[in-house]
Amino acid sequence: MLFAGGQGGASSLALLSQASAAIATGLIDYALIVAADTPVIERSGHSSPSYVRDFELPFGVMGPNSMIAPLMRRHMHEYGTTLDHFGKIAVAARYHASLNPDAYFRQPITLDDYKASPLIADPVKLLDCVMPVNGGRAFVVASAAEAKRRAKPPVYLAGIGEFNNSSYGPRSRPNPLVTGIADAGRIAMRRAGVSHGDIDFLQLYDDYIIVALMQIEDLGFCAKGDAAFFERTDFTIHGELPIQTGGGMLNCGQPTTAGGMLHLIEAVRQLRGDGGGRQVPRASIGLVTGLGGIPYARNLNSAACAVLSKEI
Amino acid sequence: MMSDILEKPLPRIDSVTHPFWEATASDRLVMQRCAACGSFVWTPRPACNECGSDSLVWTTLGGRGTIFSYTIIRRVRGLGSRAFEPEIPYAVIWVDLEEGPRMISNLVGDTHDRVAIGQQVRVVFEAAPGGIKLPKFALAR
Numbered sequence: 001m002l003f004a005g006g007q008g009g010a011s012s013l014a015l016l017s018q019a020s021a022a023i024a025t026g027l028i029d030y031a032l033i034v035a036a037d038t039p040v041i042e043r044s045g046h047s048s049p050s051y052v053r054d055f056e057l058p059f060g061v062m063g064p065n066s067m068i069a070p071l072m073r074r075h076m077h078e079y080g081t082t083l084d085h086f087g088k089i090a091v092a093a094r095y096h097a098s099l100n101p102d103a104y105f106r107q108p109i110t111l112d113d114y115k116a117s118p119l120i121a122d123p124v125k126l127l128d129c130v131m132p133v134n135g136g137r138a139f140v141v142a143s144a145a146e147a148k149r150r151a152k153p154p155v156y157l158a159g160i161g162e163f164n165n166s167s168y169g170p171r172s173r174p175n176p177l178v179t180g181i182a183d184a185g186r187i188a189m190r191r192a193g194v195s196h197g198d199i200d201f202l203q204l205y206d207d208y209i210i211v212a213l214m215q216i217e218d219l220g221f222c223a224k225g226d227a228a229f230f231e232r233t234d235f236t237i238h239g240e241l242p243i244q245t246g247g248g249m250l251n252c253g254q255p256t257t258a259g260g261m262l263h264l265i266e267a268v269r270q271l272r273g274d275g276g277g278r279q280v281p282r283a284s285i286g287l288v289t290g291l292g293g294i295p296y297a298r299n300l301n302s303a304a305c306a307v308l309s310k311e312i
Numbered sequence: 313m314m315s316d317i318l319e320k321p322l323p324r325i326d327s328v329t330h331p332f333w334e335a336t337a338s339d340r341l342v343m344q345r346c347a348a349c350g351s352f353v354w355t356p357r358p359a360c361n362e363c364g365s366d367s368l369v370w371t372t373l374g375g376r377g378t379i380f381s382y383t384i385i386r387r388v389r390g391l392g393s394r395a396f397e398p399e400i401p402y403a404v405i406w407v408d409l410e411e412g413p414r415m416i417s418n419l420v421g422d423t424h425d426r427v428a429i430g431q432q433v434r435v436v437f438e439a440a441p442g443g444i445k446l447p448k449f450a451l452a453r
Contacts, residue, residue, distance in 0.1 A: 050324075051355045053323065053324060054323035054324060054329055054355070055323070055355045055416065058321055058322055058446055059404060059416060059418050059446065060320075060388075060393075060396040060402060060404060061404055065387075069404075070380075070382055070404070070406050071381070073381045073383060074380065074381035074429070077381070077429045118386075118387075119387075120386060120387045121385050121386060121387070122383050124383070170352075170362070170412070171353075171362055172352040172353065172354045172412060172413035172414065173352075173413055173414045296354075296416065297406055297416055
C-alpha cells in the first residue's frame with residue numbers, strides 16, 4: 001500500500017496513524033514511513049494557494065514569519081506573556097541541542113542571547129524561528145509481535161489523535177491562539193489512557209517558540225497564559241517537564257514536511273534509552289505533536305498527537 | 313540593484329474574486345455573506361465554509377475596524393519578497409472589521425512606530441499597477 005502525507009508538519013504522525021490502522025487490520029505487515037525535502041534551493045515557478053497569492057503576498061505578508069508574529073504579539077497582549085517566558089523555552093531547547101551530536105546549533109545560549117537576537121518580524125526574532133535545511137528521515141512500523149522479534153527494542157504507540165482544519169470560533173474571526181493540539185492531544189491521551197502526570201517528556205512541533213508554548217497550554221499542562229507555570233517549570237531533562245530533548249527542529253532544522261518526523265524519532269530514542277547525554281531519566285511514556293499548514297489569520301491547520309510508550 | 317526591477321506580487325483576479333477587486337477599484341470594501349446562515353466568508357470562496365451553502369451575497373462593509381494584532385516586517389527573503397525591501401520596516405495588521413470578519417492588510421503612511429493592538433483604523437484604497445486597488449488601512453482620527 002502507498003500512503004501520502006498531505007498535512008505538512010503533522011504528516012509523519014498522520015501516516016503513523018494510517019500505518020498502524022492498516023497493520024491492525026492485517027492489510028500490511030510493515031510500513032516504511034519516509035520524509036525528505038530540499039528547501040534550501042532557489043525555487044522557480046513556485047505556486048502558492050490562491051488565498052496566499054491574492055490576499056497575503058500583495059500586502060507583503062512574507063510567509064510563516066509574518067503569519068506567526070501576530071499570534072505571538074496577541075499572546076503577549078492578552079496574557080502578559082513576556083520574552084522571559086519564550087526565552088526559557090529557547091534556552092532549554094538549545095541546552096538539549098548542546099548534548100545532541102546530531103543537532104545543528106550546539107552552542108548553549110542564555111536568556112540575554114535570546115532577547116538580543118535580531119528582529120525579523122516583531123516580535124519574532126531570529127532565535128524564535130526554525131531554520132530550513134535539506135534532509136530526510138524514516139521510521140518503520142510493525143505489529144507488536146513482529147517488532148519484538150527485531151534487534152532493537154520496540155516502542156509502542158499507546159494512542160494517537162488527529163484534528164484537521166480546526167477553527168476555534170467563527171471561520172471569519174476565530175481565536176488564533178489555540179492550536180488543534182487542544183483536540184488532537186485530548187484524543188491521543190484518552191486513547192492511551194494516560195493523564196498529565198504519566199507523561200515523562202514532550203516533543204512539541206516547534207517551527208516557532210510561540211507555537212511550542214501554545215501547545216503546552218493546549219495539552220492542558222497549564223491554563224492559557226499561565227505565566228507562573230512557565231516561570232516555575234524546569235523544561236530541561238533534569239526538570240519536571242522535559243521538552244525538545246534533542247533540541248527540537250529549532251536546533252536541528254526543518255526540511256519542510258520532513259521536519260515533523262524529528263520529534264517522533266527523538267521520542268523513540270528516549271524511550272529506548274538511546275538518549276546518551278540528553279537521556280531523560282526513567283523515561284517510559286512520551287508525547288509527540290505535529291502541526292502543519294498556516295491558513296489565513298488562523299492557527300495552524302492540521303494537528304496530530306501521539307503518545308508513545310516503552311511498555312505495552 | 314536587483315530589487316529595482318522586481319515588482320510586487322499582485323492578486324490574480326478570477327471568477328470567484330472579481331467582485332471584490334471590482335469594488336475596491338471604485339473604493340468600496342465588499343465581502344461575501346452567506347444567505348443561508350448569515351456568516352461572513354473571508355477570503356472569497358465558491359461556498360460558505362460554515363454551512364456549505366453556495367448562496368453567497370457580496371455585501372458592502374463600512375471599512376472601519378480595530379487592530380487585533382500586527383507585526384513589523386524587518387527582513388524579507390525570497391525573490392517575490394525583495395520588491396518590498398524599500399518599504400522596510402512596514403506594518404502588517406490583522407483588522408477586526410466592525411461587521412465581524414478579520415482581515416490581513418497594511419497600515420499606510422509612516423506609522424509603523426505608532427501601531428498598537430486596539431487602535432481604530434479605516435480602510436483606504438491604494439492604487440497598484442493594472443487598475444487594481446489594494447484595501448489598506450489608516451489610523452482613524
